[in-house]
Amino acid sequence: MAAGDIKYVFRCTERIRPSSPTPQNLRSHKLSLLDQLINCLYAPLLSFYNSSSGDHDQLKKSLSRALSYMYPLAGRLKDGKTIDCNDEGADFVLAEVENKMSEVMQYPRMDRLRKLFPCNPYPEVVDSTIPLCAVQVTRFSCGGSAVAICIWHGLVDAPGVYGFLRTWAAINRGQEQEQDYKNAGGLVVDSSTTFVPSDLLLSLTALTDRNHIMVAEKYVAKRFMFRGSTVNAIRDRYTQPEIRPSRVEALAAFLWAAVIRATGEVDQDFKTHTLTMSVDLRKKFNPPFPMYCLGSINQVVGARWERGGDGKESSSPSAVDGGFLLGKVREAIRKIDDNYIKKMHVEGGYLNQLIAISNNLTVDKKHNKGLNISSWCKIPIYEVDFGWGNPRWISTVLVLKDLAIFVDMDDGGVEVWLGLPQGIMSNLEMDKQFLAHLSYSQTVWDYTLHSVMKSRM
Structure with a gap:
């Protein structure tokens, strides 16, 4: 096996839905112009940890609670201006590989790192069926672990990615009550009133030419x-x-x-x-x-x-x-x-x-x-x-x-x-x-x- 190649022992996928249903008045999340301008891709981030608890059921439960606070991440793309917050959920992938974590970190080829992600960050097809959030937890043979996330880039930038990870991690540590995300309004805002969305069709034709x-x-x-x-x-x-x-x-x-x-x-x-x-x-x-x-x-x-x-x-x-x-x-x-x-x-x-x-x-x-x-x-x-x-x-x-x-x-x-x-x-x-x-x-x-x-x- 070449250094850095990823060889799976097992890999399974489960759909995680919010722990509580999204209220009817929050079922439609408007995208802003800045959201719309992001290309059709996920924001991918990969974190390596020296160990993990091995309690994957707890990770799923904490993810479910995090999705109830950050409910658009559990929704689906409705059109170019709206997320349908329908609680369809996020994909949770659990995996184990033969590799040692130090081996992967020593030779961090991006094509190999991508194999630790739950999905392709650049999907070939973008429609209402794809999840807006997917995570993968991978355990290495040495006991180390990696957490990879793909969140729809139109819903998050780098601070937004951190906001999701911070929320999920704090809930998993049992410190939910200490965080300011108890009020969902601190995590989900309507920026469309400030950055008014556009259908972009006429504007974006200026970016192309026959x-x-x-x-x-x-x-x-x-x-x-x-x-x-x-x-x-x-x-x-x-x-x-x-x-x-x-x-x-x-x-x-x-x-x-x-x-x-x-x-x-x-x-x-x-x-x-x-x-x-x-x-x-x-x-x-x-x-x-x-x-x-x-x-x-x-x-x-x-x-x-x-x-x-x-x-x-x-x-x-x-x-x-x-x-x-x-x-x-x-x-x-x-x-x-x-x-x-x-x-x-x-x-x-x-x-x-x-x-x-x-x-x-x-x-x-x-x-x-x-x-x-x-x-x-x-x-x-x-x-x-x-x-x-x-x-x-x-x-x-x-x-x-x-x-x-x-x-x-x-x-x-x-x-x-x-x-x-x-x-x-x-x-x-x-x-x-x-x-x-x-x-x-x-x-x-x-x-x-x-x-x-x-x-x-």
């Missing part, structure tokens, strides 16, 4: 670890009088600059490079949304580097430094407040902005490149304790197409999962500025993805 063609491209995904001392050194380097960047701001600017330089080594023709980042909006409103409520309550912000745009460091990609880009990153993130969000969502402004960005990157892909960053930092996913202690390691199996995911490390550092075209990734790994701050790297996947380009016909 003259578009599909182009295959080789991608590589890697784990990069930046220790706490290294991240602090980057912050110190970028600090200006009275302005000290956050960890995420500093690392985002550092990584973006390195990717621009690596792209320049491959492509001499590109003119602009766009950084997009997802910003959690829960605390940006007045009054704020609950911290870990359901919903994709995040908004994409953008910053732009342009060749020859403003000074020496825009004359050539090879001259770009993160300190130069930091101001662009900070401005993009920090302009998001209650007034900005409300103005942005008047008369479809946010949707129009997304269409413009997508058209810019898609129609003229030769001259416009991009990188997306999703930060899970400060979301305490490493504190999810089912009664077995905290997770030893957490990973995801999202397809990383020009995408970086930031996850906290226990020393204040950041683990970065990054997917880039093969040539750009090769150059990134030869970038001296990048390597000087890197503690560890590991390839987790190589794969072929299809990009949309404008046909010259």
